[in-house]
Amino acid sequence: MKRIFYTIAILLSSWTVTNAQTAVRETKDNLADFSLIGGDLLVYTIKENNGQFLYIEKRGDQASYHKEVSLNGGAVNALIGSNAAGDELYVYQKVDRKQERIAIYRWDGTSFQKTGEKPFPKFRNHSYNMGAHLSPDQNTLIITAGLRKTKGYDDLYLSKWEKGKWSKPVNFDKPVNTRESEFAPFVVNDSLFFTQKSGDNGYVFSVPMSASMPNGAPTKVRSLINKENAFNAGYKRIGEKQLWITRTPDGVHTAYILEPAPIIVPPVVEPTPEVVAAPTPQPEAPVAKEMAVNYGLNEVFMTSADAASLDAFLALQPTGATIWVKGYSDSIGPDKAKKSVARKRAEFLKKYIERYHADRSFKVETSSDVLGTAGRDSRRVEIHKHD
Template sequence: MKKIVYTIAFLLATGTCVQAQTQVKQSKEELADFMLLENNLLVFTVKEAKGQYIYSEQRGESASTRKETALNAGVINTVVGRNRDNNELFVYQKNGRNEEVISFYTLKDGSFEKTGERPMPKLRNHSHTLGMFLSEDKQTLILSAELGRSRGYDDLYLSKWENDRWTSPKHLGKNVNTQQPEFAPFVANDSLYFTRKDAETAYIYGVPFNQGQPEANPVRLSTAINMANTYNAYYRKQEDIQTWISASTDKAFYYAYVLEKPVVEVIEEVEIDEAVVVEEVPVPELVVKKKADEPALVLLNGFNSVRLGLEGISALARFLRDQPEGTALVIKGYSDGYGPAEAKDYVSRNRAVSVKQYIDRYFAGKKFVITLENEVKVEKGKLHRKTEVYLMQ
């Protein structure tokens, strides 16, 4: 027998080799601990006046939002981990000072069913907030709190489940913990991720994490996730999907984002008899789309303004209506040379973000694949205060 191998590679999901950053949720209420479960089910925490509660929503269907009664057994509730293999969700629930547990739930037929619970470690937390992450095997708990050895505000600590109880929380050291608040911990693929807050801005960091110890200095994640001069937190990573929450420093709106990679598949093997004459089938080439050399649309912004005026919005709407569903777009924001470096960087980034937010709100049904770029120009003047839209070819 002779084996002939046909290799057929194709792109799923996006149709290009560009990572797609997608806004999937916008809220005036404070969002926390957002994650994407199976079957495109979004689960997120909303901080409300009378408590903190967990909601779910089918991705792309804002009308499907519902408060998950089963998960909200406390006044304070938040998702603190999961086990994908067992389809389990771990939820922290608090009703009083000494009434707090981590409960375990299984998602079955669209509903969450409680399967067990575990007590919380005894803490003397001097902070008004408490954050945590529970590992998939339920053996390691990373805490964000202000305990006895805090270096400033909230720090990160580690506790182990041993002999049916939690060990005393261990401070993760000065490489991770600073005089600024560290919160929203998460562990994946031997890396610890967390958010560090500085005044009204916050950025997500990562550090190698081996046997409960950080092994280097934390590094801030890329600007694809950490938009400059904003609040970024609650990072989660699972295979080729990354999720997090961002907000402007005034916290007027919170946005939940998903960053996805296209999937390259498939290798098919076929065995045939040597006597059979086989016509060789050529392997199709991957079609990799590239950004067009010239913008398809140029939109002018006002001085120091990140949002478009009525004329710009009208031009953008006409352009988008003419594009077929699934079109890949690059949105690039610019700032001219006036002002300090941080302000120019902020304006250039958020001009692109503002256009994307408009598309997500009014043209979500067209399922555009969007990539954001930005550039600060040396030149000064109104012609360099702009946002460009490019087609991928």
């Protein structure tokens, strides 16, 4: 059986007053990990029948999604870390049974350039799963595996880079390691985040770190990340962004990013310096009853800016109003794909309303259609308040 490098290291960032959650990819492919490099480049780890490979996609341009040849130097490839600046990737590569390495790549804004290598520690793993997190300074490696004195299935171990080689892995022991599987480690701001398997589900936990070792009892991360009755990944932090993956019982993997929503500041109106006659009262402008959100080719998720515009539109509507949501696709592509994209655009926008405006009790009805014209204006969702 081919040993697959198993890691889903994901993001945490501090909470702000208003956050926007975006599903950047929804797929039935075996999505094992993803990260954000250089501010707008998404890097995914996908398990396939013949190995594990890295794909990239420019954020907001789903048509750019493709397997990145320069990063896939082995039969099994996995993201295991990045530098503090966020423009360098650390990639585990298993070339064959005897050759494993850590490859270092720098992103220059247009392509990845390999800048170095480090060996990967040699050990006898008693589990088919394996994962790791390499610290930004490349001197601390947290490993997921089944080694000596394992507490259960997969445990977390620590290895340090000392005198040109990796030290013997040390088991984190209880209460971090249990009879369940612990995997997907990620360290940020003296905290360790990891995922623990629970039956068919998985949940993210955190624990303080001191001198590279856990210090205290793990606690479950907040419910926004840990969706119940699902398999949830751990954290990574990239600035103020949080990334994680949730796999639901229907086999769909969804990659999420949570980030501060754009703040809309109203213009400052200067007071009139002189007394003037009161203007003739004018009738109030009617409240907008419709709006539209446009999409790029094959895109089905809103941008943060579009989400903020939708929030402002819904704030003007009466509680309990009926909202019609109709998704459109343009004329480019196969019929089945066009119909699917149009339907998903409407469905995902409906889910957004129901999740983030649940207290308004809106009644949301959806429909979809394929237009005979091409272009961004034909790739849209129309939102109407029904009288």
